[in-house]
Amino acid sequence: MNYWLVKSEPFVFSFADLEREGRTMWEGVRNYTARNNLRAMRNGDLVLFYHSNEGLEIVGIATVIKESYPDPTAEKGDWSVVDLAPVKRLQNTVPLSVIKATPALQEIGLVRQGRLSVMPLQPEEFQAILQMADTSI
DNA sequence: GCCAACGTTGGC
DNA sequence: GCCAACGTTGGC
Numbered sequence: 001m002n003y004w005l006v007k008s009e010p011f012v013f014s015f016a017d018l019e020r021e022g023r024t025m026w027e028g029v030r031n032y033t034a035r036n037n038l039r040a041m042r043n044g045d046l047v048l049f050y051h052s053n054e055g056l057e058i059v060g061i062a063t064v065i066k067e068s069y070p071d072p073t074a075e076k077g078d079w080s081v082v083d084l085a086p087v088k089r090l091q092n093t094v095p096l097s098v099i100k101a102t103p104a105l106q107e108i109g110l111v112r113q114g115r116l117s118v119m120p121l122q123p124e125e126f127q128a129i130l131q132m133a134d135t136s137i
Numbered sequence: 138g139c140c141a142a143c144g145t146t147g148g149c
Numbered sequence: 150g151c152c153a154a155c156g157t158t159g160g161c
Binding site: 009031052056096115117 | 157158159160
């Protein structure tokens with residue numbers, strides 16, 4: 001089991017959209033590091049869902065339901081997508097400001113590499129965030 | 138709206 | 150292969 005975090009601008013695609021649609025193809029990643037992270041995802045991995053630009057907080061948990069395949073929206077280049085489904089909304093959302101103020105979370109990509117849109121999480125980071133969210137799987 | 142961080146592109 | 154110029158992301 002691996003743990004991940006993905007970012008989405010909620011006015012483009014929000015966690016509520018994911019819940020409404022039941023599943024989604026995580027398309028449009030055009031960064032090699034992020035793409036390689038998508039390719040390392042396995043069915044059943046858990047994915048925290050972060051709202052960037054607006055909200056600036058982790059709002060929910062998703063899971064990988066289809067491992068990487070070629071991005072049909074890519075006109076050129078070697079890009080990948082995975083399919084995600086919602087697991088549950090967090091009881092309490094976890095804001096970036098709180099994450100930044102939490103010593104145990106100083107190493108996560110959200111803090112260290114602000115622009116990366118798909119990043120791995122250490123199991124203990126994932127668990128710490130769930131605890132802060134008062135949420136269990 | 139600004140700007141820092143960082144990735145990509147292209148000239149040499 | 151280096152590096153300057155440029156584009157994009159995303160927090161503030």
